[in-house]
Amino acid sequence: MEITVKVFGQLAELLSSSQLEFEEVTDTDELIHQLQQKFPAFRSATYAIAVNKKMISGNTILYHGNTVALLPPFSGG
Amino acid sequence: MEITVKVFGQLAELLSSSQLEFEEVTDTDELIHQLQQKFPAFRSATYAIAVNKKMISGNTILYHGNTVALLPPFSGG
Amino acid sequence: MTGEPVKNIFIPGAISPVFIGDSIARHNTKTDAGAHSIFLGQIRKDRQESKTVAAIEYSAYEEMALEKVQEMREVIIIKHSLTCLHIYHSLGLVKVGEICLFIFTSAPHRKAAIDACGEVVEYIKKELPVWGRIIFDDAFSRWKNN
Amino acid sequence: MTGEPVKNIFIPGAISPVFIGDSIARHNTKTDAGAHSIFLGQIRKDRQESKTVAAIEYSAYEEMALEKVQEMREVIIIKHSLTCLHIYHSLGLVKVGEICLFIFTSAPHRKAAIDACGEVVEYIKKELPVWGRIIFDDAFSRWKNN
Numbered sequence: 001m002e003i004t005v006k007v008f009g010q011l012a013e014l015l016s017s018s019q020l021e022f023e024e025v026t027d028t029d030e031l032i033h034q035l036q037q038k039f040p041a042f043r044s045a046t047y048a049i050a051v052n053k054k055m056i057s058g059n060t061i062l063y064h065g066n067t068v069a070l071l072p073p074f075s076g077g
Numbered sequence: 078m079e080i081t082v083k084v085f086g087q088l089a090e091l092l093s094s095s096q097l098e099f100e101e102v103t104d105t106d107e108l109i110h111q112l113q114q115k116f117p118a119f120r121s122a123t124y125a126i127a128v129n130k131k132m133i134s135g136n137t138i139l140y141h142g143n144t145v146a147l148l149p150p151f152s153g154g
Numbered sequence: 155m156t157g158e159p160v161k162n163i164f165i166p167g168a169i170s171p172v173f174i175g176d177s178i179a180r181h182n183t184k185t186d187a188g189a190h191s192i193f194l195g196q197i198r199k200d201r202q203e204s205k206t207v208a209a210i211e212y213s214a215y216e217e218m219a220l221e222k223v224q225e226m227r228e229v230i231i232i233k234h235s236l237t238c239l240h241i242y243h244s245l246g247l248v249k250v251g252e253i254c255l256f257i258f259t260s261a262p263h264r265k266a267a268i269d270a271c272g273e274v275v276e277y278i279k280k281e282l283p284v285w286g287r288i289i290f291d292d293a294f295s296r297w298k299n300n
Numbered sequence: 301m302t303g304e305p306v307k308n309i310f311i312p313g314a315i316s317p318v319f320i321g322d323s324i325a326r327h328n329t330k331t332d333a334g335a336h337s338i339f340l341g342q343i344r345k346d347r348q349e350s351k352t353v354a355a356i357e358y359s360a361y362e363e364m365a366l367e368k369v370q371e372m373r374e375v376i377i378i379k380h381s382l383t384c385l386h387i388y389h390s391l392g393l394v395k396v397g398e399i400c401l402f403i404f405t406s407a408p409h410r411k412a413a414i415d416a417c418g419e420v421v422e423y424i425k426k427e428l429p430v431w432g433r434i435i436f437d438d439a440f441s442r443w444k445n446n
Binding site for chain 4: 006008009010050053069071072073074075076077
């Protein structure tokens with residue numbers, strides 16, 4: 001199983017990376033938990049989550065090949 | 078006494094003129110009456126009146142040198 | 155009344171896209187502006203009773219229009235705290251596909267620029283002593299009504 | 301869904317006034333249009349805590365942004381019966397006085413063009429996965445919030 005995590009804006013700075021790969025993660029809650037373990041500063045971050053470019057609002061099961069994006073508050077324009 | 082009457086748009090066509098001069102006319106009601114006598118087609122026209130570039134809404138006394146404008150419905154833009 | 159000199163808004167014939175681009179380019183020195191709103195009126199190829207619009211010929215009571223625009227400018231600039239406001243209207247013949255009206259508002263933030271631009275468009279269409287004569291492709295013409 | 305191909309909206313660096321003028325010029329063949337509404341976002345020389353903004357550096361989740369814009373486009377075009385709709389947003393560095401956002405709506409009548417343009421501006425600012433990093437004149441920077 002392979003999950004790609006894309007990270008943008010201030011979150012990419014916080015995690016010092018714009019892309020991470022995860023092997024064993026069953027859903028988005030678990031993914032966030034693993035990220036918080038690995039990056040303690042991530043606990044206080046504000047972000048929305050997209051799975052395969054669609055915004056999600058609750059815990060979402062992840063499948064092999066899914067792309068999860070962590071999106072800090074938008075500030076375009 | 079001299080009053081200049083400027084006429085625009087469809088009214089200028091109706092009166093076959095864009096400017097007329099009047100000698101003896103005391104107020105706008107009298108001016109309109111004289112115009113209706115001279116140009117019967119003017120009776121059914123729709124227009125607003127400006128005296129010295131300011132719109133008026135009732136009968137207005139005219140003084141030597143005043144410019145009266147007859148303004149059909151605006152259609153700019 | 156801020157007493158600024160009366161600006162001419164009338165342009166003979168169509169307003170060229172290059173003129174509009176140049177006007178936008180000049181605003182790069184207006185560094186207080188964060189938002190620009192532009193309205194362009196273009197002659198539409200309308201079909202009316204089996205005729206097709208070819209052009210509109212505009213005339214105006216210029217002196218009165220400029221006085222009215224000047225008063226409106228001062229009110230709108232203060233009301234919306236605009237950085238700047240530009241208004242141009244064609245006189246004479248403007249053909250289908252050409253631009254006859256160009257309104258350009260600038261402000262620090264978007265709401266002021268957008269609201270002001272909309273208000274100016276309505277004012278120009280309803281309050282300005284300007285008349286359009288619609289010229290059809292068969293050379294027949296009639297007066298436009300807004 | 302009309303199934304039109306996904307258009308790119310992102311432009312590297314600032315959006316040039318010449319590009320905007322050219323875009324306006326190309327609309328003279330859109331003879332169904334009678335009204336164009338344009339919104340331009342420009343980098344404002346803001347002062348924040350004794351620093352002055354020098355530029356904004358934009359990044360985006362491009363694939364997701366393009367999908368979202370495409371969905372929004374189709375909804376807005378149908379809702380307002382637009383003749384056309386163009387959207388451009390800068391990526392990378394855009395300096396003070398330069399243009400970072402260009403929205404262009406066209407419709408037969410003014411209300412549709414103006415309303416649609418305003419709705420697209422709000423959508424772009426609130427719903428698009430784009431981020432701006434404000435760069436100050438002392439090289440300090442912080443993330444923009446809308």
